[in-house]
């Protein structure tokens with residue numbers, strides 16, 4: 569399995585064109601959060617904003633608007649109970665994160681269905697957390713999405729693939745991905761996370777157990793969305809986003825026993841500047 573190394577960061581992260589404006593850096597929609605899991609939506613959104621996404625909109629429940637606007641004033645908030653607003657937002661944005669903290673109520677199935685039916689063919693969809701759990705439970709067909717990234721942890725991948733954790737070998741993972749969504753990129757999150765796609769299988773050697781804390785995966789979704797919004801959909805962009813997440817976590821873990829997702833997020837702009845070319 570080929571390893572992803574630090575060189576991917578300067579390859580992917582570009583210095584900004586002086587004449588550019590926010591519209592050049594991606595329109596990101598994050599569909600996330602529910603009453604118990606508002607933090608997941610905040611972390612995903614905050615990560616996308618700190619990664620440099622041009623315009624970030626969150627579709628969530630109105631009960632969480634104040635918390636969201638206080639934590640991330642840069643992001644706009646819309647109500648996911650308003651179907652028309654949801655469809656409008658799905659059509660207008662070019663990267664969509666769906667899942668962090670959504671929970672497994674029937675609303676989540678409706679949201680996934682609405683995304684699948686309304687996305688533009690060129691839109692990237694990043695499916696995480698509750699969206700993966702519900703897609704597995706309801707056997708939702710994911711094959712129609714051209715640019716799809718799945719980001720399960722091993723428990724979520726077990727539900728989606730039917731593979732128990734000891735059975736999650738590279739060969740088994742590839743054939744399960746081929747069955748579930750052959751065009752998709754799978755990031756299997758674990759110690760030394762792996763990327764599976766029809767092109768290549770890759771792995772990071774970075775990351776640490778200080779990252780084993782709630783919200784760390786939600787943070788990754790925002791970083792990936794911000795990267796794709798700015799640098800385009802490719803295996804290299806996805807690899808760089810995954811790598812940066814663990815790279816910053818390793819820097820923090822030199823002094824901090826636990827790597828707080830919000831601390832990691834606050835350091836993203838500094839490390840992106842360091843590697844921009």
Ligand SMILES: NC(=O)C1=CN([C@@H]2O[C@H](COP(=O)(O)OP(=O)(O)OC[C@H]3O[C@@H](n4cnc5c(N)ncnc54)[C@H](OP(=O)(O)O)[C@@H]3O)[C@@H](O)[C@H]2O)[C@@H](O)CC1
Nearest residue numbers: 605606607608668669670671697698721722723724782783
């Ligand atoms: N602040 C917030 O708002 C936060 C909100 N969050 C939101 O919570 C929702 C539920 O997501 P979730 O991941 O917490 O729970 P779930 O989907 O039930 O998976 C757990 C099951 O999988 C198993 N398992 C096996 N391997 C595993 C592994 N490597 N990592 C983790 N689990 C592993 C595990 O096995 P066990 O520990 O029981 O042995 C258990 O059976 C989701 O919407 C998420 O976004 C969180 O992001 C936290 C911060």
Ligand SMILES: Nc1ncnc2c1ncn2[C@@H]1O[C@H](COP(=O)(O)OP(=O)(O)O)[C@@H](O)[C@H]1O
Nearest residue numbers: 757758759775776777779780782783784785786
């Ligand atoms: N021991 C570990 N070593 C390396 N990375 C880890 C470790 N534990 C967790 N991580 C990383 O932290 C993130 C956890 O994601 P996830 O379980 O989805 O968190 P949450 O849903 O709470 O946001 C993943 O990117 C995973 O690779």
Ligand SMILES: [Mg+2]
Nearest residue numbers: 697721785786
């Ligand atoms: Mg998660």
